[in-house]
Amino acid sequence: MAPTLKDVAAHVGVHPSTVSRVLRGKENLKISAKTHDKILKAVKELNYIPDFTARALRMKKSFTIGLIVPDILNPYFARIARRIEQLGFEKKYTVIVCNTDEDQQKEILFLNQLISRGVDGIIIAPVQDSKEHIVDVIDKNIPLVLIDRIFEDINVNSVITNNAESVMKAVTHLVKLGHKRIAFLRGQKNIYTIKNRLAGYKEALKEFNLSLIDNYIVGEGFEFEDGYEATLKLLALPKLPTAIVSSGGDLVTLGAIKAIYEKGLKIPEDISIIAFFDSLYSPFLATPLTTITHYRQKIGEKAFKLLLKQIESSKDMQAKTICVDTKFELRDSTAKPKN
Amino acid sequence: MAPTLKDVAAHVGVHPSTVSRVLRGKENLKISAKTHDKILKAVKELNYIPDFTARALRMKKSFTIGLIVPDILNPYFARIARRIEQLGFEKKYTVIVCNTDEDQQKEILFLNQLISRGVDGIIIAPVQDSKEHIVDVIDKNIPLVLIDRIFEDINVNSVITNNAESVMKAVTHLVKLGHKRIAFLRGQKNIYTIKNRLAGYKEALKEFNLSLIDNYIVGEGFEFEDGYEATLKLLALPKLPTAIVSSGGDLVTLGAIKAIYEKGLKIPEDISIIAFFDSLYSPFLATPLTTITHYRQKIGEKAFKLLLKQIESSKDMQAKTICVDTKFELRDSTAKPKN
DNA sequence: CTGTTAGCGCATTCAT
DNA sequence: ATGAATGCGCTAACAG
Numbered sequence: 001m002a003p004t005l006k007d008v009a010a011h012v013g014v015h016p017s018t019v020s021r022v023l024r025g026k027e028n029l030k031i032s033a034k035t036h037d038k039i040l041k042a043v044k045e046l047n048y049i050p051d052f053t054a055r056a057l058r059m060k061k062s063f064t065i066g067l068i069v070p071d072i073l074n075p076y077f078a079r080i081a082r083r084i085e086q087l088g089f090e091k092k093y094t095v096i097v098c099n100t101d102e103d104q105q106k107e108i109l110f111l112n113q114l115i116s117r118g119v120d121g122i123i124i125a126p127v128q129d130s131k132e133h134i135v136d137v138i139d140k141n142i143p144l145v146l147i148d149r150i151f152e153d154i155n156v157n158s159v160i161t162n163n164a165e166s167v168m169k170a171v172t173h174l175v176k177l178g179h180k181r182i183a184f185l186r187g188q189k190n191i192y193t194i195k196n197r198l199a200g201y202k203e204a205l206k207e208f209n210l211s212l213i214d215n216y217i218v219g220e221g222f223e224f225e226d227g228y229e230a231t232l233k234l235l236a237l238p239k240l241p242t243a244i245v246s247s248g249g250d251l252v253t254l255g256a257i258k259a260i261y262e263k264g265l266k267i268p269e270d271i272s273i274i275a276f277f278d279s280l281y282s283p284f285l286a287t288p289l290t291t292i293t294h295y296r297q298k299i300g301e302k303a304f305k306l307l308l309k310q311i312e313s314s315k316d317m318q319a320k321t322i323c324v325d326t327k328f329e330l331r332d333s334t335a336k337p338k339n
Numbered sequence: 340m341a342p343t344l345k346d347v348a349a350h351v352g353v354h355p356s357t358v359s360r361v362l363r364g365k366e367n368l369k370i371s372a373k374t375h376d377k378i379l380k381a382v383k384e385l386n387y388i389p390d391f392t393a394r395a396l397r398m399k400k401s402f403t404i405g406l407i408v409p410d411i412l413n414p415y416f417a418r419i420a421r422r423i424e425q426l427g428f429e430k431k432y433t434v435i436v437c438n439t440d441e442d443q444q445k446e447i448l449f450l451n452q453l454i455s456r457g458v459d460g461i462i463i464a465p466v467q468d469s470k471e472h473i474v475d476v477i478d479k480n481i482p483l484v485l486i487d488r489i490f491e492d493i494n495v496n497s498v499i500t501n502n503a504e505s506v507m508k509a510v511t512h513l514v515k516l517g518h519k520r521i522a523f524l525r526g527q528k529n530i531y532t533i534k535n536r537l538a539g540y541k542e543a544l545k546e547f548n549l550s551l552i553d554n555y556i557v558g559e560g561f562e563f564e565d566g567y568e569a570t571l572k573l574l575a576l577p578k579l580p581t582a583i584v585s586s587g588g589d590l591v592t593l594g595a596i597k598a599i600y601e602k603g604l605k606i607p608e609d610i611s612i613i614a615f616f617d618s619l620y621s622p623f624l625a626t627p628l629t630t631i632t633h634y635r636q637k638i639g640e641k642a643f644k645l646l647l648k649q650i651e652s653s654k655d656m657q658a659k660t661i662c663v664d665t666k667f668e669l670r671d672s673t674a675k676p677k678n
Numbered sequence: 679c680t681g682t683t684a685g686c687g688c689a690t691t692c693a694t
Numbered sequence: 695a696t697g698a699a700t701g702c703g704c705t706a707a708c709a710g
Contacts, residue, residue: 002454002479004702004703004704005703005704005705006703006704014680014681015680015681015682016681016703016704016705017680017681017682017683017704017705017706018679018680018681020703020704020705020706021680021705021706024705030679030680031679031680032679032680035679035680049451049454049455050455050703050704051396051455051457051702051703051704052452052455052456052457053392053395053396053401053456053457053702053703053704054396054686054702054703054704054705055703055704055705056392056686056704057390057392057393057396057686057687057688057702057703057704058685058686058703058704058705058706059686059705059706060686062392071421072411072417072420072421073414073417073418073421075412078411078412078417079412081411082410082411082438085436085437085438086438094435094452094456095435096433097424097436098424099421099424099425112388113391113433115341115388116388116389116390116391117391117392117433118390118391118392140341224619251619254619254620254623257623258622258623279618279620280563280590280593281593281618281620281623281624283597284593284596284597284620284624284625285620285623285624285625286623286624286625286627288625343686343687343688344687344688344689345687345688353696353697354696354697354698355687355688355697356688356689356690356696356697356698356699357695357696357697359687359688359689359690360689360690360696363689369695369696370695370696371695371696374695374696389687389688390686390687390688392686392687392688393686393687393688393689393702394687394688394689395688395702396686396687396688396702396703396704397687397688397689397690397701397702398688398689398702399702
């Protein structure tokens with residue numbers, strides 16, 4: 001068996017609580033240098049490792065936070081998660097990452113699991129079929145911050161990005177190149193980010209007096225196949241778009257690229273593309289992609305700091321929504337339209 | 340405050356232990372249908388969520404496993420991790436992922452942290468500067484399985500891939516195309532996988548009677564910059580290689596590609612490349628890469644199952660080393676050498 | 679400066 | 695079929 005406080009205490013000949021005090025190392029608790037040293041020596045000798053579980057139970061504080069994201073394989077969330085872990089590590093917090101695969105049932109399960117494990121707080125990019133389960137958590141007074149996707153009518157700390165503006169910038173770029181038939185490859189419909197990106201798309205069209213063509217808005221999910229299928233549909237239209245704004249992220253975009261190649265089209269000669277794309281790989285693709293990328297580390301940082309503040313402040317703090325900019329990176333996947 | 344067993348018991352008018360029994364749901368414990376139902380009803384009403392921490396303390400079983408990898412941003416480890424999480428979820432285990440960034444100090448810290456948290460087992464791709472800390476964990480009788488990187492002289496469950504054979508296959512392919520000057524872009528030296536890949540490289544050279552050129556073996560790490568720098572060095576040599584085997588994974592390979600492009604060379608016309616490359620992106624790169632890829636999900640699966648068996652078996656089981664194949668995927672980054 | 683006491687929430691052994 | 699008692703390992707309030 002692993003040695004406990006009691007074992008260490010017995011080994012030194014003091015009371016367990018004394019050992020505890022030494023190990024907690026509170027400044028103001030006066031302990032004789034002698035016993036202090038003896039205890040530390042015994043700890044080393046016995047190779048004592050404190051039992052975090054017991055401590056958590058006693059202190060009602062687990063130094064654990066939960067992170068719920070759709071899919072950690074997505075470089076967007078991976079980078080955010082990694083940053084949160086890093087910061088957590090610095091502050092002695094462990095983070096438990098949960099992947100929902102955009103399945104709200106799973107999300108609810110994870111939420112309960114995390115609560116059951118007594119996490120000190122939760123960072124979540126929710127599935128957004130509904131919000132009751134999120135509200136429940138907040139009502140339980142468990143610190144929570146939303147990332148990427150918020151519910152506009154609930155008052156909670158959140159970190160988002162300026163989706164609409166990003167797309168408007170992208171469309172503007174295309175219009176200036178001469179494009180008039182710009183399609184929007186969506187991603188999953190009901191998601192906050194996507195709704196806002198779509199809104200930005202529509203607003204930009206309006207601004208440039210371009211008509212909104214329903215068939216030009218396609219896509220139903222965030223997976224490779226979703227992008228592939230949707231783009232095939234797009235490319236089967238009688239009147240092809242000359243440009244695509246891909247708002248569903250890396251996988252969707254790769255799917256789109258595959259479809260485009262399969263149809264024998266060239267990027268950007270036949271069709272231009274601007275994508276929300278967060279991996280390192282964009283410069284190396286067949287045609288280096290012009291992208292909208294996120295400051296993912298910053299998003300992770302803001303989220304973690306908000307959460308930490310909420311965890312550490314006894315009184316409830318004023319909820320804040322932080323908006324992080326995106327970056328427009330011009331590469332080679334956009335050009336003037338042919339016709 | 341969250342309701343406890345006691346609250347539920349009081350609400351129904353029974354003893355907490357009775358509630359516990361109902362919730363544990365052991366078959367052989369006879370409980371009247373009446374109280375059973377009443378208790379379940381109360382649980383729902385109060386929205387009782389069991390305290391996992393307390394349970395873990397009491398049962399000395401946390402239903403948590405630790406996964407320690409170099410970097411979850413690496414698609415190789417990301418996919419393995421994801422699969423382990425998935426399987427863990429099915430079996431009610433939570434997994435805590437730790438990233439070492441190839442820093443052994445961190446690895447030791449994480450190991451202790453995990454032990455302190457009372458994980459039921461650990462899966463680890465170790466840094467491999469040394470092995471004492473790993474042996475310590477095993478000596479503590481904590482179930483542990485090594486992935487990707489093993490210590491050949493310690494007897495422990497492990498899952499590896501056939502590194503040497505993979506490289507031999509790659510070199511063979513290049514030789515058959517007519518290459519005689521084949522460089523090896525290594526990755527971090529002291530790592531098991533890399534050592535074996537290098538061994539495979541050397542063996543293949545020998546088999547084909549090609550001389551081993553020291554300058555053709557480069558690379559010191561797993562990052563993008565490592566690949567970039569190392570390849571620049573390679574391309575500054577008086578006698579350029581006509582092909583590169585990149586054994587350091589995705590990032591290193593991307594770095595290499597960048598260096599090659601910057602030197603104004605073309606793939607595969609000027610230089611061929613075969614890479615250990617695990618992301619979805621390989622078909623879409625400027626020249627779709629001929630790669631060696633891993634069955635990452637399978638690796639995760641094997642590792643998880645080994646660990647679970649070890650956790651669940653009271654007596655210590657016979658340690659096993661499972662070797663998972665790799666896949667050679669021919670694309671367009673290899674061709675006959677120019678001269 | 680250190681020991682004593684109590685209890686976090688739960689599962690379990692022993693009663694009844 | 696259920697209640698009572700115990701303790702997992704730890705911290706904290708209170709004594710002294």
